[in-house]
Amino acid sequence: MVLSAVTVSSAELVVRDAQTLLLAEPAGFSYHLDSPSYTGDGQDGFASAAAFEVGGRLSLTRPGDQIGLVLGLDASLHQASGGPGSLRSFLGLGSVGLGWAMTDRWVLLGEGRAGLGVSAIALNGTAYSPSFSASGQARAYQARVQASYFVSERWRVLASVGYGQVDSRYSSRGITLAIKQTGWSAGIGVSYAFSRDPVSLK
Numbered sequence: 001m002v003l004s005a006v007t008v009s010s011a012e013l014v015v016r017d018a019q020t021l022l023l024a025e026p027a028g029f030s031y032h033l034d035s036p037s038y039t040g041d042g043q044d045g046f047a048s049a050a051a052f053e054v055g056g057r058l059s060l061t062r063p064g065d066q067i068g069l070v071l072g073l074d075a076s077l078h079q080a081s082g083g084p085g086s087l088r089s090f091l092g093l094g095s096v097g098l099g100w101a102m103t104d105r106w107v108l109l110g111e112g113r114a115g116l117g118v119s120a121i122a123l124n125g126t127a128y129s130p131s132f133s134a135s136g137q138a139r140a141y142q143a144r145v146q147a148s149y150f151v152s153e154r155w156r157v158l159a160s161v162g163y164g165q166v167d168s169r170y171s172s173r174g175i176t177l178a179i180k181q182t183g184w185s186a187g188i189g190v191s192y193a194f195s196r197d198p199v200s201l202k
Contacts, residue, residue, distance in 0.1 A: 013101040015059035019191035025049040026183025047082020070099040091117035119168040134172035158189040
């Protein structure tokens with residue numbers, strides 16, 4: 001019992017990590033199409049969608065704090081394909097969240113993220129419409145919860161689930177297409193702790 005009490009009380013939030021995640025993303029989307037021959041809204045979906053992220057997290061806490069502010073930056077590549085065509089987006093995202101060191105090995109992080117980037121889409125032609133390809137801009141918003149576990153002194157394994165939206169807009173040959181991808185994402189990954197010494201706020 002004494003050993004257990006010492007272990008719990010020694011937990012403190014220290015996040016100074018580089019991390020990478022592989023995520024399953026929402027494949028469905030809604031769209032608004034504006035062209036010389038047709039203007040309207042609709043829904044469709046790709047066969048699959050995934051994202052690969054590389055980023056970092058930094059906690060701003062004092063020695064002994066179990067709960068504190070965590071800041072983050074990520075570079076994220078989103079790829080959707082199959083069905084009507086393919087879509088690829090590259091985003092830079094910033095995050096602000098609250099971390100909790102539940103034990104000396106388990107850390108729970110809730111965060112809000114937002115970012116901007118570039119995107120490219122290629123849609124197959126049909127009997128009713130020609131093929132369409134264009135590049136454009138994208139923006140993203142997400143709320144996410146991430147749990148991590150130290151498997152060694154420096155390495156963690158991560159599990160993440162979030163809900164968010166990616167908006168992208170494309171224009172080519174007098175046609176403007178706006179895509180909205182909304183839904184749940186989930187993934188797993190790893191992170192490396194450069195240091196486990198708290199950052200002083202003094």
